[in-house]
Amino acid sequence: MVNYLSRYVSDNLSEITAPMRELLHKDTIFTWQKPQNESFEKMKEVICKDTCLAYYDPNKSLTLQVDSSSKSLGAVILQEKRPIAFASRSLTESQRNMGQISKELLSIVFGFTKFHQYCYGRDVIVENDHLPIQGLLKKPMHSIPARLQRLVLKLTPYRFQFRHMSGKKIPLADGLSRNASPDTSPELNEGIEAHVCMVISSLPVSDRKLEEIKLHTKQDEQLCTLQQTIKFGWPKYKKACHQLIAAFWNYRDELSEVNGLIMKGEKIVMPRSLRSEMLKVLHSSHLGAQKCLSRARSIMFWPGISNDIIELVNQCQICLEYRSSQQKEPLISSEIPDYPFQIAGCDLFSLNEKNFMVMSDYYSRYPIVHELSNIKSSTVISHMKDIMSHWGICEKIVTDGGPCFF
Structure with a gap:
């Protein structure tokens, strides 16, 4: 501090501080006597002057x-x-x-x-x-x-x-x-x-439960370590952080200690001994995962709480038994014709860079395949006429509505 202010002081500070600097010499025994005390008092007077x-x-x-x-x-x-x-x-x-x-x-x-x-x-x-x-x-x-x-x-x-x-x-x-x-x-x-008391009193937790949480917090090694770190400051880098509380690193700016409780914002950080009980309370009415998460986020916190809640809901036997499943669509079978080639299905496909048309009888399931020179409507119609000239004219043809069938 004195060195910083020396540039603004008109007095010769090096001369004033000489008795104190003599004590820093390698072979000098550190003995604080009257010259050093006078030097110290003089230095304080100089840096407190208006000229500084x-x-x-x-x-x-x-x-x-x-x-x-x-x-x-x-x-x-x-x-x-x-x-x-x-x-x-x-x-x-x-x-x-x-x-x-x-x-x-x-x-x-x-x-x-x-x-x-x-x-x-x-x-x-x-x-x-x-x-x-x-x-x-x-x-x-x-x-x-x-x-x-x-x-x-x-x-x-x-x-x-x-x-x-x-x-x-x-x-x-x-x-x-x-x-x-x-x-x-x-x-x-x-x-x-x-303000702190107002926030704590507005929490949806009874006084008896708050005292229980304080007691378990005091007995929890992880939260006791976290409490000391909050009080004396976090290290500069995560690798220097104690392993017990490394999971809290990303939330360090939001953590505080209030009357024996550790808070993340306005939420209580739960000790490990109470987490299973809190999960059961959250899911006591068998709400879904998102409802339980929404309820928990307004009251409590611990690292990985979201995963713990989702895992609990997914493993709940009562929820699994009564959960509404996806409605399955009934299989719609095709109409069975009265005679061969009354109804036929037609579609195109490609194989080895060649185009083909397949026509299948709905009565016998017999397939007929023709190679096509192109997939124009005129070409498809020509091959359909050729098949019908051999097997009879269909009353109904079923297609996927491709461009060549219009």
Whole structure:
């Protein structure tokens, strides 16, 4: 952070920080004494001077850098990479237990709230080192976890573009988030917990069942691992993810922990010990696969739930017994004539690049085949006359209605 700001400081920072840098020498014993302490205090005074900050210019682009650590938030607004104002705050005890994505989103809300007079009514570039936020902000509201919904709603008055940056490229916000002001800004929490409670209470699940799900969640190794990962953050790559929770990787942006429950958006993630029971409840009235899926999607979730429901419905003996089958069309037999060649069928076919006409008697099933020079109507009629001159004139000829028979 000091190195970043050194370009905007008129004082000689290298001279001021010399006592501290002496401790970094290879053969020096690290002993923090009065010269180092004076150097540190002097350095803080220098970077906090007005000469280090730039004046706000409404005609220049505005960047908001934010970051979150486990205990605090940091934010800074810049123009042309020069800081205009700094802000930091500590997290409350309940906020420290939130997932990492919630803390990072809270840092964005904090930055916009603190610098509202600079950011409102204009385009702002938001820089943060937590990549999942980029995908989260593109999702529809109903698929965002309940706690994050409220935070996203707080961002709706602002026009901003999110830009992911590595931590080393946002040193100001990163430094502010590690040594923050003791102020906790309680106004940021307004409505968030109430919104979460409203979402949970609106679930079509009884209080007794919710307590049972919480108990089984606490005893489920997979969900306990998932709970810790939600709280402390997901790894950058799937291959670094714990094998137990690899199946949740594609849904990581939608997962959150609320009062002992793991939620995917507004749906409860069921522990493995209750999944068989939930499947039986879903299919208790023997609804079809699509009806069961529709019912499940509004309440619960686990990886592969759709396949489990379809498999259960397809193996249900009662459903198989009473399922309406495809109506079979009755076989319509042809009319049996009174004498030979009263009714005949006629059709064309090709073999070895040659055209043939076949005529079959419906009484005796006797076939007669003639080779054709072409498939014109005149040629077909000529060969029909030849056959009828030998076997008699038919009362009725049955064809497939091809062009040569018209």
